[in-house]
Amino acid sequence: MAQQHWHTTGKVLAAMIAAGVLVIGIALALILRRGLSARAEPTLLETAIARGVRHLATPSFMHDARNPVPLSSGVLAEARAHWADHCATCHANDGSGNTEIGRGLYPKTPDMRQPRxxxxxxxxxxxxxxxxxxxxxxxxxxxxxxxxxxxxxxxxHLVRHLPKLTPEELAEMEKLNPKTPDEWQQMQSEAAFLAGGNEAPPPATHSHHHP
Ligand code: HEC
Structure with a gap:
């Protein structure tokens, strides 16, 4: 009797192991086929799960929280400067996510102007x-x-404003984007030139090497 019991347990165990191996095998096959590259587009299932989990992970009191900061043009200007400096490297000034870093991330930076x-x-x-x-x-x-x-x-407030950014606002933000020292110098001398200084216009950034 006891032996019979062990016999069934063993069979069940073997079946479970086989099923486990099969699942891992399928997962590996999928990875090998799709690769682990961050360049790939997430599958619809992945996106739905990720957004669903994020939704559930937001505490309900936070979900319905109202923005305590009154909207004003000063607040928006401050947020634009902040965004240009801290967020635009990945999200772009206009929120499109169309940046070198944003495109290479997985998942990619979303176009934040869209309904999603x-x-x-x-x-x-x-x-x-x-x-x-x-x-x-x-x-x-x-x-x-x-x-x-x-x-x-x-x-x-700025995220809400992204779909309505004006060309002037975008130009202003571009000046505030993080710059390499070279870019700073270029910008400074351009500004001096435009302000009527007698400094020569800055040389083009691309250099020609002729043998
Ligand atoms: C290093 C790159 C990076 C930087 C810098 C960054 N983000 Fe993001 N952000 C992402 C990525 C990637 C996602 C998409 C995450 C996802 O799909 O769940 C994201 C998503 C978001 C979202 C959610 C949008 C959505 O529909 O899922 C908001 C809001 C956001 N970022 C705001 C900001 C703000 C504000 C800043 C600056 C203070 C910032 N981010 C800086 C990479 C970045």
Missing amino acids: TQELTDGELFSIIKNGVRLTGMPAWGDPAGHDDADNWKLV
Whole structure:
């Protein structure tokens, strides 16, 4: 009797192991076929799961939170400067995500002007900015030394404003994007030239090497 029992347990165990091996095998085959490259587009299933988990991970009191910072043109200007300096490297000034870094991340930086982002509540946007998104390139900005909550709420106002940015606002932001020392110098001498200084116009950035 006992022996009979062990016999069935053994069979069940063997079947479970076989099933496990099969699942791992299929997963490996999929990885080998699709690769682990960050360049790939996430599958619909991956995207749905990731966004669903993120939705569930936002505490409900945060989900319905209202932006405590009153909207004003000053607040938007401040947030634009902040965005140009901290966020545009990945998200681009216009929020399209069309940057070298953004395109290479997995998942890619989304076009934040689209409904997919705009449909998130203010509270959700705030939580994402403050806490980042795990397993993605989206960093957390909740460090009390740098960003305080008010800064992040101002950025929420800006996210809402992204689809309406004017060309003037975009030009202003471009000046505030992080620059290499060379780019700074170029910009400075251009400004001096335009201001009527007698400095020569800056040389073109591309150099020609003729043998
Ligand atoms: C290093 C690159 C990087 C930087 C810098 C960055 N982000 Fe992100 N961000 C991402 C990526 C990647 C995602 C997409 C994550 C995902 O798909 O879940 C994202 C997603 C978001 C989202 C959610 C949009 C959506 O629809 O899923 C918000 C809001 C956001 N970022 C705001 C900001 C703000 C504000 C800053 C600057 C303070 C910033 N990000 C800086 C990479 C970055």
